[in-house]
Amino acid sequence: MLKITLLLCCTDASLRKAIYAPPPAGLQILIGKPAVTGRITPEQASLLDKRISCQLVIQVVSAYPNFAGMELLITYLLQFGYLTEQQIAQIKSKAQWKKLPKGASFSEAGKVSEEIGYVTEGVCRICYYNKAGEGLTRYFVYEDRFAADFSSFRDELPASEYIEAVTDCELLVFSKADFNYLDKVVPGWKDIFARITASVLESKMKAAGNMLVQDAQSRYLHFIEYYPGLANRVPQAMLASYLGITPSSLSRIRKSLL
Incomplete structure (x- = not known):
């Protein structure tokens, strides 16, 4: 009840x-x-x-x-394919609400990803650890986006990176079994996620391209322009890692822009 x-x-x-x-x-x-x-x-x-x-x-x-989050999830999916009311009801019945506390892992390198999650609140990061045990941030994932290693989830291969909660997060999650069930009852379900994956990959490639040709300050200015408010939600060390600079360099850039 x-x-x-x-x-x-x-x-x-x-x-x-x-x-x-x-x-x-x-x-x-x-x-x-x-x-x-x-x-x-x-x-x-x-x-x-x-x-x-x-x-x-x-x-x-x-x-x-997570009622509002459920509606946002459906709106997001509809950007990538058509869904009938009956199919939407099936999707809602399988999406499970999950809390991910700050610092917890949603997916771990070396393990097969067993679920994918749509972030309704909070910020996650995609990262890996070097031999010294330092966490290096590759991307941030925040509201209205999927936090997922799609390749690991789809092909049942060990993930190459970690997905960690930077803040307390709330997600709507699909298990592997529920995802496969929806593939049977929702025509084009996997096609929707193929389009989502392609869109995410395109965004990552654009971001990587910008990082290669911009200096440190330009990278930071680009970040705060395209991800408004996000710089204030993540630790400075993680943001510096994403930008490919040291925390002290980021601090100097911020001070120079005041």
């Missing part, structure tokens, strides 16, 4: 009536005010999910905490 809390905001009274009359059995809804429901079944939660497909402001907590 699920216990959920909602905050619903909708100014059109006729729209409210059309969407919420009658509400799902066992569910109390107070428009414009927080309403704590009784306990409802997953089937009722699914019905509620369909009824709030319009642009409402929604806060969902407790056992159904």
Whole structure:
């Protein structure tokens, strides 16, 4: 059973009536005010999910905490392929909410990646460790992106890099079994992820190309322009590692730009 809390905001009274009359059995809804429901079944939660497909402001907590993240996931997937309402429902039924505390690994080098995760909150990094045990950052992954070693996950090969939580993170995760199930019931499911992988690879190649031709300050300025706010969310040492400079050099660049 699920216990959920909602905050619903909708100014059109006729729209409210059309969407919420009658509400799902066992569910109390107070428009414009927080309403704590009784306990409802997953089937009722699914019905509620369909009824709030319009642009409402929604806060969902407790056992159904990542409602907004689920909608963002579907919007993201739709950029790469067509999905019917039934297929969307199947995808939502398999996406599992996962918390990843700061410093924890989502995927480890040398091990086969058993899941892929869509980041709904927080920042992860793709990194590897040198012989001295120093972590070298290759990329950052933040909200509205997948944190995944697609090659390891798809081909069941050991991952070559780590995926670590830079901050406390929340993800919507697909296990290998659930991903394969969706491949059977959602036509073009793997094609969607092939397009996502191609898009990610293109972005990485562009980033790598810029790094080769820019000096240290230009790299930093490019980073803060294309990833606004991200520089303030990650430790300076990790950002310096990504930019290919020392933390002291990054500190001098920042001071010179003040």
